[in-house]
Amino acid sequence: MPKGKITKRAVEALLSGQSLFDTEVRGFGARRQKEAITYFVKTTVKGQQQWITIGRHGSPFTPDTARAEALKLLGQVVQGADPAQARREERLGSTVSDLCDQYYRDALAGNIVTRSGYAKKQSTVYVDKGRIERHIKPLIGRRKVRDLTRADIQRFMNDIAAGKTQKVEKTKQRGKAVVKGGRGTATRTVGLLGGIFQYAVKHGIRLDNPVHGVERHRDNTRDRRLSPEEYVALGQGLMVAELQGMNPRGLAVIRTLAMTGCRKSEIQTLRWPYLDVNGGSVRFPDTKSGKSIRPIGKAAMEVFAAQPREAENDAVFPGERGRFYDGTPKIMGAVRALAGLTDKDDYGYYNVTLHTLRHSFASLANELGYTEATIASMLGHRLGTITSRYIHHLDAALVAAADRVSAHIAGYFYWGVWLVEDETSSH
Known part of the structure; x- marks a missing residue:
C-alpha cells in the first residue's frame, strides 16, 4: 500500500480503488471508492485484523479530525476495547x-x-x-x-x-x-x-x-384519468379562467402539461434552449429519469411559441419573483372548480390533479393504439429515455405520435370535439 502524510490534497488526488496509509499514525488511512473518500484505521483486536471505518472525507472529517479519531480508536484498542463492536452495539441501540x-x-x-x-x-x-x-x-x-x-x-x-x-x-x-x-x-x-x-x-x-x-x-388516485367530457370541461374552465384574468402563465402551463404528458417540474422549469422546434422535441438535460429527449406535438409547441420572452431570463414560464413560475397548483385549483372537476377521494383529496393530466395523456395514447414503448418515450420513462444516449434526433413516427395525441387534447380544449381522423393512419 502506498504511504505518505494524509492531507486534503493527497486524499483528493486518489483515484477510484486507491488507498493511502498515513506516515504519522500507523494504521490510519484513506481510500476512494468511486466518488467517495473514506477514512479508516487498520489494527489488530484480540488477535484478529480489523478495518474500522472512521467516516467520509468532508464535514465533519478532515485529514486532521480523522487522524485525531484514529488516535482515539487506537487508544481504545490498547486498553483492550473493541471499537468496532462498540459501534455495532451503539447502532443497534439507535432510534x-x-x-x-x-x-x-x-x-x-x-x-x-x-x-x-x-x-x-x-x-x-x-x-x-x-x-x-x-x-x-x-x-x-x-x-x-x-x-x-x-x-x-x-x-x-x-x-x-x-x-x-x-x-x-x-x-x-x-x-x-x-x-x-x-x-x-x-x-x-x-x-x-x-x-x-x-x-x-x-x-x-x-x-x-x-x-x-x-x-x-x-393508491387509487393514480388510476384517475379524464374522460372526453371532462377534457372538454377542463378546456372550458381554462377559457373562463382566462376571461377572468387569471395568470396566463399558469393557464399555459396547465395546457402544455395536458398536451405533453410532462411532469409539472419539467414544464415549470422549461428553458428556451431546451426546445427543438424543427425536431419537434424538448431536450431535457436532467429529469427524474435522467437526461431525456421528449417528442412534443405541434399544439403544445404553439403554446410555447405564444409565450413572451424576457431579455434576462431564458425560462419559458418565468416567475414574478423567482426565475421560474411556480404557481400552477393554485391556478389548477381555481380551474378545477370552474370545470366542475371537484370530486374527492375518501380522504378528502381531489381526484383531478396536475398529475392526472399525465395519466390521462398516457391513457389517451393507449386508446389511440400506441405501444407501451412509444408511450414510455413520450412520457420520459426510463424505458423510453434509455436510448437517448445513442440518438440525437427522435424518430419521425414518435414525433407524429406525440403530435396526434396533443392534437386530440387540443381538439377537446378548443372545440369540444374529437378530431376526425383516418382510422387507417399508421401508429
Whole structure:
C-alpha cells in the first residue's frame, strides 16, 4: 500500500480503488471508492485484523479530525476495547429518528442511489424530509430500530391512512402546510421507510428489513384519468379562467402539461434552449429519469411559441419573483372548480390533479393504439429515455405520435370535439 502524510490534497488526488496509509499514525488511512473518500484505521483486536471505518472525507472529517479519531480508536484498542463492536452495539441501540437523520444526511450529500443507479434528486430528498418529519418521527421516531416488527409497520401504515398525523403547520416557503393522511400518503411513506430500513441493513444497523412483506394500500388516485367530457370541461374552465384574468402563465402551463404528458417540474422549469422546434422535441438535460429527449406535438409547441420572452431570463414560464413560475397548483385549483372537476377521494383529496393530466395523456395514447414503448418515450420513462444516449434526433413516427395525441387534447380544449381522423393512419 502506498504511504505518505494524509492531507486534503493527497486524499483528493486518489483515484477510484486507491488507498493511502498515513506516515504519522500507523494504521490510519484513506481510500476512494468511486466518488467517495473514506477514512479508516487498520489494527489488530484480540488477535484478529480489523478495518474500522472512521467516516467520509468532508464535514465533519478532515485529514486532521480523522487522524485525531484514529488516535482515539487506537487508544481504545490498547486498553483492550473493541471499537468496532462498540459501534455495532451503539447502532443497534439507535432510534428510528436517529436512523432517519443519518439517512437524510447521506441523501443530501448525494450518497443514496436509486434503483436506476442515480443519486436521489434534491427535490425528492426534500419531499422525503417532509414525510420523515410529519409522519415517521411523530409515530415511530422514538422506537429502537432493532425492535420494530412487520406488525409495527402495518400499524404505522394504518395510522397514517386513518389521518393520525394530519395537522396544519407553518412553513417558511408557503406560509402553511396542510398535512393529511390517506392511503396514498401511507403507501408512499411506507415505501420511503422501506428504503430507510434497507439503508440500515446495508450499514449493519439491522439484519433484516421489517417493511418487506407489508401489504400496502393501493393508491387509487393514480388510476384517475379524464374522460372526453371532462377534457372538454377542463378546456372550458381554462377559457373562463382566462376571461377572468387569471395568470396566463399558469393557464399555459396547465395546457402544455395536458398536451405533453410532462411532469409539472419539467414544464415549470422549461428553458428556451431546451426546445427543438424543427425536431419537434424538448431536450431535457436532467429529469427524474435522467437526461431525456421528449417528442412534443405541434399544439403544445404553439403554446410555447405564444409565450413572451424576457431579455434576462431564458425560462419559458418565468416567475414574478423567482426565475421560474411556480404557481400552477393554485391556478389548477381555481380551474378545477370552474370545470366542475371537484370530486374527492375518501380522504378528502381531489381526484383531478396536475398529475392526472399525465395519466390521462398516457391513457389517451393507449386508446389511440400506441405501444407501451412509444408511450414510455413520450412520457420520459426510463424505458423510453434509455436510448437517448445513442440518438440525437427522435424518430419521425414518435414525433407524429406525440403530435396526434396533443392534437386530440387540443381538439377537446378548443372545440369540444374529437378530431376526425383516418382510422387507417399508421401508429
